[in-house]
Amino acid sequence: MEHMLKKSNKFLVQSRRTLEVKDGLIIVESDALPEGEKFPPSFYESKKLVKGLGLNYKKIHACPNDCMLFRKEFANKDINNYLICGASRWKNSIKKIPAKVLRHFPLKPRLQRLFVSSKTSKLMRWHYEERNRDGVPRHPAYTEAWKAFETRHLEFAKDSCNVLLGLASDGFNSFGMMRSHMVLYQDGALMVNLHVLAANISTQSKRLKHGKKFYFMGHRRFLKQGHKYRNNAKSLDGTKELRTTPSPISGSQVLKQVRGIKFTLGQLREKASGVMKNTWKKKIIFFNLPYWEYNLVHHNLDMMHIEKNVCDNLIYTLLGLGKKTKDNLEARLDLKEMNIKPSLWPKKRASGRTYLCYT
Numbered sequence: 001m002e003h004m005l006k007k008s009n010k011f012l013v014q015s016r017r018t019l020e021v022k023d024g025l026i027i028v029e030s031d032a033l034p035e036g037e038k039f040p041p042s043f044y045e046s047k048k049l050v051k052g053l054g055l056n057y058k059k060i061h062a063c064p065n066d067c068m069l070f071r072k073e074f075a076n077k078d079i080n081n082y083l084i085c086g087a088s089r090w091k092n093s094i095k096k097i098p099a100k101v102l103r104h105f106p107l108k109p110r111l112q113r114l115f116v117s118s119k120t121s122k123l124m125r126w127h128y129e130e131r132n133r134d135g136v137p138r139h140p141a142y143t144e145a146w147k148a149f150e151t152r153h154l155e156f157a158k159d160s161c162n163v164l165l166g167l168a169s170d171g172f173n174s175f176g177m178m179r180s181h182m183v184l185y186q187d188g189a190l191m192v193n194l195h196v197l198a199a200n201i202s203t204q205s206k207r208l209k210h211g212k213k214f215y216f217m218g219h220r221r222f223l224k225q226g227h228k229y230r231n232n233a234k235s236l237d238g239t240k241e242l243r244t245t246p247s248p249i250s251g252s253q254v255l256k257q258v259r260g261i262k263f264t265l266g267q268l269r270e271k272a273s274g275v276m277k278n279t280w281k282k283k284i285i286f287f288n289l290p291y292w293e294y295n296l297v298h299h300n301l302d303m304m305h306i307e308k309n310v311c312d313n314l315i316y317t318l319l320g321l322g323k324k325t326k327d328n329l330e331a332r333l334d335l336k337e338m339n340i341k342p343s344l345w346p347k348k349r350a351s352g353r354t355y356l357c358y359t
Ligand SMILES: [Zn+2]
Pocket: 063, 064, 065, 066, 067, 068, 082, 084, 085, 086, 087, 266
């Protein structure tokens, strides 16, 4: 290990050129592997190998304001400005250095590669060939949404090699500790609308005056009629829930709501027009897919991360762990603001200092 570090320090000091550094790293890495390794001898060779496996990527020039990509008919380098916002395509227009580059990892060769080996190919066909063997649900193929899709697209469902794709986005920063935005696909409208999916127009959301966070109320609507929490005003937000459970909104209903919306792409976008109050801000591009309207489930929240965050906050609060507890002055002030649970409102001592009481 020591020998490796010495060697890597040496070449990092010696070489200033990127390619040499990359080649040097490869030498260090192959040193760390056991005898008889088959590591590519240079950076160039490793790139060639990755390309051969169908793992390469394409560089596409993008607008710094995210309004468009220079591809297809716009790929030509003589097009110098973004057609939507007018920003320049170049950071340096003489040397033609692009202002922003999107790295596109083409999907098809990656999927095809999974069918090259008999092992992975078997796993790719599992949803078709093995699903019904023991009836134990453990794969999205057991869900109503998957089955409904297959009923609607019989031709597609008949071929075991066909693949159903799910798109994951990490625009939420669900761990709360990633400073940089690791975004696979980020869409403000999509995320905002995750919350309104079930209750749609009647979603109750508010911003906490002191805690400065958005919160969503009215969850008791989803409990069955007669559930004891529905009538429990005192322990909750001071109201009784008398409304019925809303029925899930269908893709066709959403499409109807977004049909009239006019919006432009990119960060500099102007306010969309034709937006119904409390609903969608744009029509997402997925509606261009012929089946999207009929999907039973359009978006899912990542339950694992939500469970983790809820659990964290619960434990921090129960243990009263310093700054991480959610039972703080702001929360108590918000209770006062909402006019509920007066026994927990912040109180003042004779000295004038505020204190929080616990019951
Ligand atoms: Zn632009």
